Amino acid sequence: MQELDLATQTSPLAFLSSTAFRKVHSNLPPAELVEIALARKEGKLTSTGALMADTGKFTGRSPKDRYIVLDDKTRDSVWWGEINIPFDSDKFNLLLEKMKVFLADKELFVRDAYAGADENHRLNLKVINTKAWHNLFCHNMFLRPSESELKDFKHDFTIICAPEFKADPETDGTKNSNFAIINLTERIVLIGGTGYAGEIKKGIFSVLNFILPHDRNVLSMHCSANVGSNGDSAIFFGLSGTGKTTLSADPNRSLIGDDEHGWTEDGVFNFEGGCYAKVIDLSREKEPEIWDAIRFGSIVENTRFKGNSREVDYTNKSVTENTRTAYPIDFIPNALNPSKAGIPKNIFFLTADAFGVIPPISKLNKSQAMYHFISGYTAKVAGTEMGIIEPKLTFSACFGAAFLPLHPTKYASLFGEKMEKYDTNVWLINTGWTGGPYGVGSRMKLTYTRAMIAAALDGKLDHVEYRKHQVFGIDIPQECPNVPSEILNPRVTWKDVDAYDRQASELAAAFKSNFEKFKDFATEDILKGAPL
DSSP, X not given: OOOOOOOOTTSTTGGXXXXXXXXXXXXXXXXXXXXXXXXXXXXXXXXXXXXXXXXXXXXXXXXXXXXXXXXXXXXXXXXXXXXXXXXXHHHHHXXXXXHHHHHTTSOEEEEEEEEOSSGGGOEEEEEEESSHHHHHHHHHHSBOOOHHHHHTOOOSEEEEEETTOOOOHHHHOOSSSOEEEEETTTTEEEEESOOOTHHHHHHHHHHHHHHHHHHHOOEEEEEEEEEOTTSOXXXXXXXXXXXXXXXXXXTTSEEEESSEEEEOSSOEEESOSEEEEEOTTOOTTTOHHHHHHOSTTOEEESOEESTTSSSEETTOOSSOSOOXXXXXGGGSTTBOSSOEESOEEEEEEEEOOTTSOXXXXXXXXXXXXXXXXXXXXXXXXXXXXXXXXXXEEEEOGGGOGGGOOSOHHHHHHHHHHHHHHHTOEEEEEEXXXXXXXXXXXXXXXXXXXXXXXXXXXXXXXXXXXXEEOTTTOOEEESOBTTBOGGGTSHHHHSSOHHHHHHHHHHHHHHHHHHHGGGGGGOOHHHHTTSOO
């Protein structure tokens, strides 16, 4: 147990020094955290040495219970509504005091970490957890300061996560007993009533999505990224379950990161120090990098064993389809360190189209790229959020609306500026269905998707013939190495082409209906990218 370097008595951390005999563990290494977690029955060891832990009632994020404190800093800058729900500042202060009292006699795990591999845009964090395995999660997912950096470490933001603490909606101002509240003025994130570890990392992602574009003119992105041996970096946008982690973990390219990045005038940098990958139906054959990363020091969430063994059954969905693993990024052999690279040459928009309309690969012009970026179309994957049990049509602005404190046009305008300045190629990739909608057609083969992305990255689609989609107007390549030509045009994969045309028209109408709320803010150039 180490002494904490506490800030002033007005700091959120000052309460830690008020009780003489409290157990406060600071920056414990993974092995000690695993030992404590096992002793406290927070989890079990798997056959590969990973720690298996359950998140309890909540096996995904609870977006309706995530708030931002309304004050002078946020009143006129935050995009208020169903995504960013305002929370009274006085209520926040009272809730913080209640949490301090609750934590007074608890064993606590504190970690210093930072978000942002670019030292010019780094956010220093102080994380306080009541669970050892949550602190291990933070060790894995945030960037880890060196011993010398820890000596003079000063935090910018505090995260307090106490799943055992439940709010009283009648007095605390929350809708339910669980909550995640961001206070951008006081620089504190409070999380209670939920054991889903993803709330911690997404809380800081939301903070960065405010600070970087609003204060520093840096584009923050919900994406994965990798880079080739010749320095050609690539970005993959998409919601959870569309393939960001899988497709960026390419053995022939170095991984920059799998979920959260920033785009500066110098290039792309990772916000995180780890990967948080879905593991439902995971196999070494399909995803060897992720499979081999699940070892001692890693965490698997809400999984189950095969019979009486300690071997994880990745096909088991009895708890949730949103089973996950969290591991340090250097558990991936070809991970880049430090995790930053140059200006991206190719950008991929990933969508799991449940209606079988979107081509498996198509090239977008600037107008279409802007339109599709603001639209952020996909199908929500089962288990990613509470209540989602099958793919569902959704539009998520900038492929990450749930984490955007600012209006989507702020991010879209930054995206457009950078895309035009650096002449970056933008591709739309359908990792969803072909030959018909969900329940009729089949899921696009991962081998084909990988081949199409490889062809785009290698410039092998630069000189092939293209044909425009009759409804969306996007350019479809007529050939692609290692991919059957007949699957490139989704219309010909349907047995009933008239049914395809009707489905395409319905999806186009849904795009236009969704875009109505952005229409007043969109330029003519963006509107040109709409479906025909």
